[in-house]
């Protein structure tokens with residue numbers, strides 16, 4: 125029985141993919157720019173070309189160049205550098221647009237090779253007679269992901285017959301000049317741009333997720349400036365899928381979907397048994413939608429950008445913080461109404477439609493000039509899908525191309541408009557109002573919450589809820605966040621410089637060290653001064669102990685001792701020393717006397733020997749013997 129689970133999972137996955145595939149066949153609109161041939165006269169005219177979904181198209185602008193068709197490596201699948209070919213334009217000449225043939229390798233690789241050889245743009249000639257298609261980036265396979273992010277030139281696909289005409293003109297020695305024009309790629313009817321981003325809260329899907337997260341962070345500043353100025357109306361969207369009817373009660377559908385199989389997301393790890401489930405992702409997506417709705421109701425729709433970027437930093441899957449609790453902390457720090465958001469989210473277990481998610485599913489289907497949304501992430505500007513790299517500069521160009529001429533905000537004309545997001549609600553970052561210290565820093569990319577360095581002292585923490593002074597000198601700053609107090613010129617502090625991040629009440633106190641340290645009553649607690657002769661008096665942070673009668677208190681041993689015993693024993697010591705000295709002197713005198721006497725004896729005998737007969741010569745050695753005895 126147990127082994128039937130796996131195949132069922134596979135079938136289910138297949139069905140999910142099938143529903144997805146159906147959407148793909150639906151209506152995928154190929155976004156176009158125009159390509160105008162200026163010379164030779166024989167092929168002059170305007171043609172459509174399809175904008176590649178990587179690189180940086182020049183939305184709102186145009187670019188002129190000379191078409192070059194390489195002699196070999198015509199598909200551009202190999203590096204041009206290897207054969208020593210360079211497409212770099214000579215000074216004063218028009219830039220070179222490299223024409224390559226479709227086939228044999230990824231579109232993106234052809235463009236990458238041409239860019240490396242100095243091409244300014246790439247035209248790919250289709251090898252089939254068919255309507256134009258969108259050149260998409262390959263599913264990231266590691267190797268290609270590394271270069272796709274670095275493609276900065278624009279690219280376009282042209283149809284087979286137009287390609288043949290270009291090649292023929294070049295082979296006949298004509299100079300082929302063309303203009304690539306993106307000015308009409310985005311409709312620009314009025315002075316407000318409506319744009320939407322189809323996004324996802326899943327932060328662990330590899331290269332694509334990393335790129336999306338990076339884009340959200342990068343673009344936040346510009347998005348908020350545009351929205352606050354009333355120049356744009358932004359709406360975030362989230363894609364969900366539904367579980368096929370027959371499987372709604374299966375374990376898999378239950379773990380990947382909300383509302384009984386109605387709204388599903390793929391499992392983040394693509395493993396149904398571990399980690400986060402698709403359900404967790406849908407739930408967070410729903411929360412982000414509701415954050416937008418509630419923020420939009422209070423006329424501050426741009427707070428959504430703060431929420432998603434903060435959530436991504438504070439609640440990543442990697443750290444197992446991708447959950448409700450963490451999300452609610454972010455909501456609170458941004459001052460959003462949590463109750464309203466909960467109400468908007470409704471009951472995820474209910475066997476009925478969720479109005480918010482239902483609306484999203486309906487919106488996935490294309491309307492008017494916009495095709496169905498099938499790729500994540502997708503940016504839609506004035507109801508046209510954006511093509512190209514999801515990168516701040518390129519996206520800003522596309523949005524700016526959506527304003528009617530002369531109505532574009534200054535952010536489109538010059539550098540970025542600077543605003544200080546820290547001025548409002550401290551940007552949702554940590555702050556110590558009393559000490560005038562904040563973790564909010566205004567930057568070019570919007571605000572960041574980062575613990576500061578104050579007077580050379582580094583603060584550490586998450587920057588949102590806490591920052592604590594750390595390292596040398598930390599007690600100088602607001603006493604390291606610890607308790608401190610002084611009374612009658614005596615001061616105590618619970619901060620110790622080398623005890624990182626800790627507050628410890630000093631000896632004689634007890635408490636948490638942060639909010640309070642209470643004096644310990646050493647007398648009542650019978651901690652000290654307990655000998656029968658002692659009398660104890662508590663003081664703030666310490667105690668005083670005195671001994672009755674003639675006794676003396678010794679603090680180290682917490683005991684009373686007699687003062688007189690002390691004196692007696694001192695005199696004894698003095699006497700012992702004196703006697704010892706006297707004995708030593710006496711001993712020395714005796715030795716001296718003996719030495720002196722034996723010396724005089726031998727002198728006298730030596731003198732007398734001079735008057736004695738020779739036979740008494742033995743006297744001297746004997747003398748020595750006697751001395752030895």
Ligand SMILES: *[C@@H]1O[C@H](CO)[C@@H](O)[C@H](O)[C@H]1NC(C)=O
Nearest residue numbers: 267269270271272273274275
């Ligand atoms: C892409 O650019 C980054 C820095 O801009 C560089 O570190 C990296 O090596 C480049 N990748 C490739 C494949 O050239």
Ligand SMILES: *[C@@H]1O[C@H](CO)[C@@H](O)[C@H](O)[C@H]1NC(C)=O
Nearest residue numbers: 359360416417420421423425
């Ligand atoms: C956001 O608010 C505006 C009006 O303030 C409204 O037109 C728009 O539909 C709202 N968007 C969403 C998604 O509720």
Ligand SMILES: *[C@@H]1O[C@H](CO)[C@@H](O)[C@H](O)[C@H]1NC(C)=O
Nearest residue numbers: 557558559560561562576578
């Ligand atoms: C807080 O510090 C900033 C600079 O660090 C200063 O501009 C501001 O006036 C200070 N505010 C108060 C209330 O001291």
